[in-house]
Amino acid sequence: MESTEVAGNTTTDSISARLYGTHINRTPTGSGSVIKDASATVYSALYANQQFIQLSVTLKSADKPMIVLRRVEDSYVNASQMLHILVALNYFTAEQVKAFLDNKVVSNPQYLSQTYGTSEPLLADLSDHHLFQIRGIWIPYDKAVSIAVNFDLYKLLRKLFLVDVHDYDKFPAYEELSPQPAEKRPSEEARDASLTKKKKKYSSGTKLLSQALLESIIASNINRPSLLPPVVVDDNAELIAEAKAQFSEIFKTNGKDSHFYTSDEISTRFASIILKCSAANIKPSSVLDVPLDPLGRTALHYAATLAADNLVGILIELKINSPIRGDNNGESPLVASVQVTNAIEKGNFLNMLSKYLWPNLWLFDNKCQSILHHLILVASHNYKGAKFYFGKILEWVISNRDRTKNLHAFCRNIVNAKEAQDGSTALHWAGNNELKWFIFLLLELNTNPEAVNNLGVKPIDFDCVKQVVALRNAYRQSPVSSLAVKTLLEGLDDVNEDDEYLILLVQTGVEFLNKLAPFESVGVLEELSRASAEPATKAATSTSTLQSLKILNSIQELLVSTNVEFENVINAKKAEINALNDELRDATILTANNRFVIRKVAEKISSIDMLKLQLANVNEKLQMLKAETTDNENTNEMKEEECTKSINVDEPFIIKSIYDKLVNDEPIEPTPELMDSLPPIKDLRAQLAAYEELNASLERExxxxxxYSALTSKFKKVVSFCTGVNLEEVDDLLDGLLAAIEGQQ
Structure with missing residues (x-):
């Protein structure tokens, strides 16, 4: 297993100085760890001749210890093993974990290398490794910590994260109970068997769908920019019924077994129908690409709705269904996919979009509604799902190197498109539905807030749009200010860290787009001229004619060579410019990633500075309280000295005549003799005042x-809230922080 080169070798440099977004200043999402009755032990391990720090986790509900590995060479952590703990605890299923990794890690542009000119992503997909212990998705240390905190796994995995890889030799070596190198857990055996079956069938099945095929399908669209209408079913009822029966068999499990299908199997299913069509001189598409329900949806619509990406590719590859054919409303398979959450749950939306359904991005339905209009409609009842799909679409167009499919084309053709009924843009609809997040992104994509629809309404007329515009203007005045960023995110409602990254990605993409706007595309490379410099026919034999022919041939040869050289230079320059355009796509994402990292580092530094200020304020308050306590003690001592001169409150105050009667249990009667023996009223009042003053002094103390105790408790709560550390561990954290600050000074 090769390490990611850009990560560096952390065995030669401590990782503690290179971390950002880690547990040091992250607040857990829950009140504590989700793990109960679990223990963890750290070992050193050696797999495939590589060194690992291994955390063996023993769960009460598990038969065998579970392992989580951290690679010594670059501190990468196996995220699949981390999240599998939640599967063992029945918090999630294996499918949900896979979908999370596909959606948030594998297809996330944040994992693109942060080093310019390096195309290697900041992750290693070793899901097919021959050793079970290494199998999984490996991610950088800081991102692994972030995931552990978000899923409340940090408390259990803390030993793995806090260990220094320099201490590899200090830990006991892990020895397996069984010598088998790839022993699997029972919960994994069924999954591996399924994957093995899937791989065997898939290896002889579908090939990577040719993008040239999609290009040719788009070029054949006579209804552009709309989709093709549904096939009219008039004749061939028997063939259509036979085709529908085959489709019914394919979809009988609602797409659960779709990944088992291969191109050969699907082709065999429809071979007889295609032969009958050929014999009757009928186009197979008029029988196969037909509506399967009253809404006019084809089999491709159903496959896209079920997020059966393998089946989607097969249907397009075999030309059974066209990706540019709409239903009765002219809605595409891509629209059918975003209307449900199956693609989110399976984690394959970006795969379907990039390989099969991207032509639908540039087409409109019968009402001239774009994909953005449909996403706004979806957001009205499934806000999070629409946000996810919109984000993935933007990530795809921003990272696309083809100028016909990139952000420039998206902003030019889709963003400001108006639907036919009211002439409203997607921004009109977002403002009407008060979708602040969509409003902000549409404005960032250069949507015109002054566009007037058929009713004379502008997007800026909506109060919600005005609020977002005000937030956007305030943010643009100081985009690097943490306060401005915080105000913006709070104003957009329900915004998380991924949304914040998408904002930066879109802003960077549009910034690069605006800078390139004056420069037109250089186009494709031209073919070199094949003009021949054959000498002219020697029809004439005179000397003058021969000399003229020689001169003419020389001129022709010069022109041809000059033209070839010129075309070579032009093609070389075009190749360089096109290569720069390709690099620009990567540079856009890299710039956004670096800006995001810089922002997060600045936030962490600001948070640390705030904690230092709070700590200084608390220490100052403690000193003030101590000084006040000392002053009070001195004042009390002075008063006590003054009182002592007249009355010693520490001595018992006894009226002997009354005290003797009380000791002897004799009745006390106010006889003249007793009244005469009492001290003067002035002395009694002075004695009482002295006791009251002493009591008040004790109460103040x-x-x-x-x-002091309450203030200390409040301070601990503030530190616990800001750092995510348990209340009982605050004292240790402050001791360590104080020691670190003193060490730096």
Missing amino acids: AECLQD
């Missing part, structure tokens, strides 16, 4: 002690 008690209140000071209580306030």
Whole structure:
């Protein structure tokens, strides 16, 4: 297994100085770890001649310990093993974990290398590794910590994260109980068997769908920019019924077994129908690419709805269904896919979009509604799903190197498109539905807020759009300010870290787009001229004619060679410019990633500075309280000294005549002799005042002690809230932080 080169070798440099977004200043999403009755032990391990720090996790509900590996060479962590703990605890299924990794890791542009000119992503997909212990998705240390915190796994995995890889030799070597190198857990055996079956069938099945085929399908669209209408079913009822029966058999499990289908199997299913069509001189598409329900949806619509990406590719590859054929409303298979959450749950939306359904991005339905209009409609009842699909579409167009499919084409052809009924843009609909997140992104994509629809309404007329425009203008004045960023994100409602990254990605993409706007595309390379410099026919034999022919041939040869050289230079320059355009796509994402990292680092530094300020304020308050307590003690001592001169409150105050009667249990009667023996009223009042003053002094001292304890408790709660550390561990954290600050000074 090769390590990611850009990560560096952390065995030669401590990782502690290179982390960002880690557990040091992250707040857990829950109140504590989801793990109960679990223990973890750190070992050193050696698999495939590579060194690993291994955390063996013992769960009460598991038969065998589970392992989570951290690679010594670059500190990459096996994210699949981390999340499999939640599967063992029945919090999630294996399918949900795979979908999460596909959606948030594998297809996430944040995992693109942060080094210019390096195309290797910041992850290693070793899902097919021959050793079970290494199998999974490997991600950088800081992102693994972030995932652990988000899923409340950090407390259990803390030993793995806090260990220094330099100490590899200090840990006990892990020895397997069984010598088998690839022993699998029972929960994994069924999955591996399924994957093996799938791979065997798939290896002889579908090939990678040719993008040239999709290009030719798009070129054949006579209804552009709309989709092709549904096939009219008038004749060939028997063949159509036979085809529908085959489709019914394919979809009988609602796409659950779709990944088992191969191109050969599907072709065999429809071979007899295609032969009958050929014999009757009928186009197979008029029988196969027909509506399967009253809404006019084809088999491709159903496959896209079920997120059966393998089946989608087969149907297009075999030309059974056209990706540019709409239903009765002219809605594409891509629209059918975004109306449900199956593609999110399976984690394959970006795969379907990039390989099969991208032509639908540039087409409109019968009402001239674009994909953006449909996403706004979906957002009105499935907000999170629409946000996800919109984000993935933007990531795809921003990272696309083809100028006909990139952000420039998207902004030019789709963003400001108006639907036919009211002439409203997607921004009109987003403003009407008060979708602030969509409004902001549409504005960032240069949607015109002053566009007037058929009713004379502008997007800026909506109060929600005005609010977002105000937030956007305030943010643009100081985009690097953490306060401005925080205000913007709070104003957009329900925005997480992924949404914040998408904002930066879109802003960077549009920024690059605006800078390239003055430059037209250089186009494709031209073919070199094949003009021949054959000498002219020697019809004449005179000397003058021969000399003229020689001169003419020389001129022709010069022109041909000059033309060839010129075309070579032009083609070389075009190749260089096209290569720069390709690099620009990567540079856009890299710039957005670096800006995002810089912003997060700035936020962490600001958070640390705030904690330092709070700590200084608390220490100052403690010193003030101590000084006040000392002053109070001195004042009390002075008062006590003054009182002592007249009355010693520490001595018992006894009226002997009354005290003797109380000791002897004799009745006390106010006789003249007793009244005469009493001290003067002035002395009694002075004694009482002295006791009251002493009591008040004691009460004030008690209140000071209580306030000191309450302030200390509040400080601990503030530190616990800001750092995500448990309340019981605050003292240790402060001791370590104070030691670190003193060490830096």
